Amino acid sequence: MDDLLEQFLIESRELTQQATDDLLALERDPRDAARIDSAFRAVHTLKGSVALFGFAAMGQALHVAEDLLGLIRAGDVAADRPVIDALLDCITCSDIWIEAIATTGGLPPSATDESRRLQAALQAPMANGESAAPAPAKREDPAWLPALLTRGAAAVASAQAANQPLVALRYTPSADCFFLGDDPMAIARAIPGLVALHLDGREPWASATLDAYTCNLVIEALSTAPADDVRAAFRFVADQVVITDVVALEDSDASAPVRQGVGAEIGTRLLRVDAGRIDALMDIVGELIVAKNALAHLTAQVAEKDAALARALDANQTDIARLVGDMHRVVMRVRMVPLGQTFRRFPRLVREIAAKLGKTVDFEVVGDDVEADKGIVDGLYEPVLHLLRNAVDHGIEDASTRREAGKSAKGHIKLDARRANDHILITVTDDGAGIDPARIRAVVKARGLMSDAALAALDDSAALDLIFAPGFTTTAAVTDISGRGVGMDAVRSKIVALGGRVALTSTPGVGSTLRLALPQAATVSTVMTVRIGSDRFGIPMDTVAETVRIPTGRIIPVRSGEAFVLRDCTLPLVRLAALLNLPSPPRTTHDAKLLIVAAGDQRVGIEVDGFAERVDVLLRPMTGLLAGMSGVLGTALLGDGRVLMILDLPELLG
Amino acid sequence: MSVSLEADVIRLNGVCRVEDAEPLLMLLRADPRRTVELTGAGPFHAAVVQVLLALRPSVTGQPGDPFATTWLMPLLSVGEAARQSRKGSALNLGPSNPRLGQGTGLS
Numbered sequence: 001m002d003d004l005l006e007q008f009l010i011e012s013r014e015l016t017q018q019a020t021d022d023l024l025a026l027e028r029d030p031r032d033a034a035r036i037d038s039a040f041r042a043v044h045t046l047k048g049s050v051a052l053f054g055f056a057a058m059g060q061a062l063h064v065a066e067d068l069l070g071l072i073r074a075g076d077v078a079a080d081r082p083v084i085d086a087l088l089d090c091i092t093c094s095d096i097w098i099e100a101i102a103t104t105g106g107l108p109p110s111a112t113d114e115s116r117r118l119q120a121a122l123q124a125p126m127a128n129g130e131s132a133a134p135a136p137a138k139r140e141d142p143a144w145l146p147a148l149l150t151r152g153a154a155a156v157a158s159a160q161a162a163n164q165p166l167v168a169l170r171y172t173p174s175a176d177c178f179f180l181g182d183d184p185m186a187i188a189r190a191i192p193g194l195v196a197l198h199l200d201g202r203e204p205w206a207s208a209t210l211d212a213y214t215c216n217l218v219i220e221a222l223s224t225a226p227a228d229d230v231r232a233a234f235r236f237v238a239d240q241v242v243i244t245d246v247v248a249l250e251d252s253d254a255s256a257p258v259r260q261g262v263g264a265e266i267g268t269r270l271l272r273v274d275a276g277r278i279d280a281l282m283d284i285v286g287e288l289i290v291a292k293n294a295l296a297h298l299t300a301q302v303a304e305k306d307a308a309l310a311r312a313l314d315a316n317q318t319d320i321a322r323l324v325g326d327m328h329r330v331v332m333r334v335r336m337v338p339l340g341q342t343f344r345r346f347p348r349l350v351r352e353i354a355a356k357l358g359k360t361v362d363f364e365v366v367g368d369d370v371e372a373d374k375g376i377v378d379g380l381y382e383p384v385l386h387l388l389r390n391a392v393d394h395g396i397e398d399a400s401t402r403r404e405a406g407k408s409a410k411g412h413i414k415l416d417a418r419r420a421n422d423h424i425l426i427t428v429t430d431d432g433a434g435i436d437p438a439r440i441r442a443v444v445k446a447r448g449l450m451s452d453a454a455l456a457a458l459d460d461s462a463a464l465d466l467i468f469a470p471g472f473t474t475t476a477a478v479t480d481i482s483g484r485g486v487g488m489d490a491v492r493s494k495i496v497a498l499g500g501r502v503a504l505t506s507t508p509g510v511g512s513t514l515r516l517a518l519p520q521a522a523t524v525s526t527v528m529t530v531r532i533g534s535d536r537f538g539i540p541m542d543t544v545a546e547t548v549r550i551p552t553g554r555i556i557p558v559r560s561g562e563a564f565v566l567r568d569c570t571l572p573l574v575r576l577a578a579l580l581n582l583p584s585p586p587r588t589t590h591d592a593k594l595l596i597v598a599a600g601d602q603r604v605g606i607e608v609d610g611f612a613e614r615v616d617v618l619l620r621p622m623t624g625l626l627a628g629m630s631g632v633l634g635t636a637l638l639g640d641g642r643v644l645m646i647l648d649l650p651e652l653l654g
Numbered sequence: 655m656s657v658s659l660e661a662d663v664i665r666l667n668g669v670c671r672v673e674d675a676e677p678l679l680m681l682l683r684a685d686p687r688r689t690v691e692l693t694g695a696g697p698f699h700a701a702v703v704q705v706l707l708a709l710r711p712s713v714t715g716q717p718g719d720p721f722a723t724t725w726l727m728p729l730l731s732v733g734e735a736a737r738q739s740r741k742g743s744a745l746n747l748g749p750s751n752p753r754l755g756q757g758t759g760l761s
């Protein structure tokens with residue numbers, strides 16, 4: 001793909017996200033001037049780059065959205081619910097278009113009609129906005145305003161005498177604006193209704209070091225023209241100018257607080273790197289670990305021939321091992337990204353889901369600055385979205401039911417993330433109807449998923465756990481939102497694939513809480529290697545509960561299968577060779593070597609031909625044709641150059 | 655070329671563009687006592703205005719550009735006025751073009 005287009009895609013995704021964040025914040029506080037500015041800037045910039053690539057339909061819709069945001073900024077239109085809806089709709093469509101551009105290189109054929117619909121929706125509030133507008137939000141006066149008003153006292157006085165509204169502006173041209181062909185003085189010359197002008201240096205003037213081609217000017221001015229006309233004069237440098245209405249002078253406070261919030265992260269030094277490059281770096285580090293292990297083998301061989309040389313090599317090898325370890329840690333840290341990258345997409349989605357279902361939900365996100373490996377953060381999107389959908393659809397009751405139950409009509413859902421040692425804990429809590437274990441039992445019984453006796457033996461928390469069973473769904477009616485055959489089992493398997501666990505607690509009438517525990521970084525795992533004949537396979541250590549040897553005589557044939565007794569419990573026995581469809585010759589040894597593995601609620605003994613060493617490996621997920629292969633988590637390269645398949649035992653057993 | 659040097663006077667002629675800033679800066683750095691003569695000149699590019707603001711040379715003459723006369727001259731001659739008043743001949747270079755607004759310039 002064209003580099004420029006690729007950059008466009010990255011940036012436009014960020015811009016739509018920024019606009020979404022701002023619009024959702026505006027919905028909570030329609031007078032947040034900083035958010036209005038930020039949304040305006042995002043849409044403005046997006047429109048600019050869209051125009052650059054000639055996606056006309058998208059550009060037109062964004063253009064109208066920008067106009068609407070301009071009116072909101074000027075206080076002519078109130079940022080009420082329908083207005084925010086229309087704007088969010090436009091941003092959502094833009095998102096869809098951006099993804100279409102990413103895959104097909106162009107807008108979908110429906111874009112023209114869609115764009116017309118969006119434009120109409122966006123224009124509606126503008127048409128009747130003028131009259132319906134409330135008094136403009138009282139904004140904090142910027143810190144530079146009092147000095148400007150003092151300098152222009154005469155102009156202020158005469159404007160007040162003539163009862164003319166005053167607009168103050170501060171234009172800080174970018175340092176490289178001369179290179180971009182801007183002439184800030186020509187722009188200042190075009191300010192309508194100019195009544196006062198002041199020039200200053202952004203940095204104090206230094207005649208000795210002045211660079212004639214770096215713009216250090218700050219231009220401040222007062223104008224009696226309407227704010228929109230003044231703004232129009234700055235339309236090409238809208239991001240470099242602050243324009244504010246001068247409200248009655250008595251109100252302006254010299255110690256006006258500086259605006260904060262939106263621009264907070266601008267100061268951070270960031271380097272945008274394609275994730276693929278970090279992955280490539282990670283691959284190299286992985287191979288370096290392998291090469292380092294091979295060096296250890298060599299050193300051992302040399303020791304037999306020349307002890308002195310071996311000692312020197314050994315010292316060297318230790319250094320290399322340490323450096324490789326350091327490098328691995330650093331690269332892992334580079335891959336750490338805040339959960340916010342995934343979480344920030346949820347507020348809009350929750351709002352949409354709730355709107356579709358006619359519910360109102362307060363959605364709260366805590367701990368989106370907690371960091372985890374990028375693979376984990378990206379992988380969380382689907383399962384967590386599923387949990388949120390469930391919470392809105394099945395958890396939160398409709399407003400009347402809630403009121404009857406003595407709760408507030410608005411539901412509350414909280415997504416909370418925190419760190420615990422090297423794990424991250426994520427909880428999704430709702431204050432909805434909760435889940436009744438009795439109802440779960442009834443559903444399981446009706447579907448015949450479990451025998452009556454087994455069901456009766458379950459305590460309530462084990463019964464709740466059944467919602468993670470494949471094929472389980474409690475809603476009678478399949479809604480548009482959830483219940484499309486993808487159940488909580490999909491959530492559990494996704495989380496397990498990320499190396500995590502999921503658990504549910506619920507109190508009927510009070511709400512439910514889902515807890516996810518995930519590793520912060522899943523890329524290095526400890527595996528146990530096992531032997532089947534001459535083949536070796538890896539099994540992640542965290543799936544193995546214990547290893548035991550039992551005399552073959554204690555294996556009991558049970559119909560077509562086998563079982564054995566471990567500490568007074570009868571466990572099924574499965575031969576790994578059979579699971580993998582490898583030939584399994586009759587047992588020749590007196591001992592059977594078993595891995596005890598938890599499969600769902602049951603433990604299972606997996607028989608192998610032999611245990612080998614534990615190794616730390618860099619797990620590579622299967623790619624390409626092998627990506628869909630079940631039962632295999634991935635592969636790892638061993639020190640001797642062999643490839644080790646890492647098995648997913650729970651999946652093989654299921 | 656809009657910038658020329660005649661004895662100790664740097665003369666700006668006609669429209670001053672961004673490329674005039676560098677020669678003007680060089681001439682003023684070479685001798686900071688040089689005065690800048692603006693009669694009939696303008697409009698001025700911001701880069702040129704910036705050099706005048708930063709090096710604060712004595713500025714004389716009335717530009718041909720009304721915007722410059724009304725708004726820039728008062729700002730550019732702040733140092734000038736101070737120097738002149740020390741010499742005992744204060745110059746009043748306030749806004750002089752009534753077409754461009756009812757206010758006074760900021761100083």
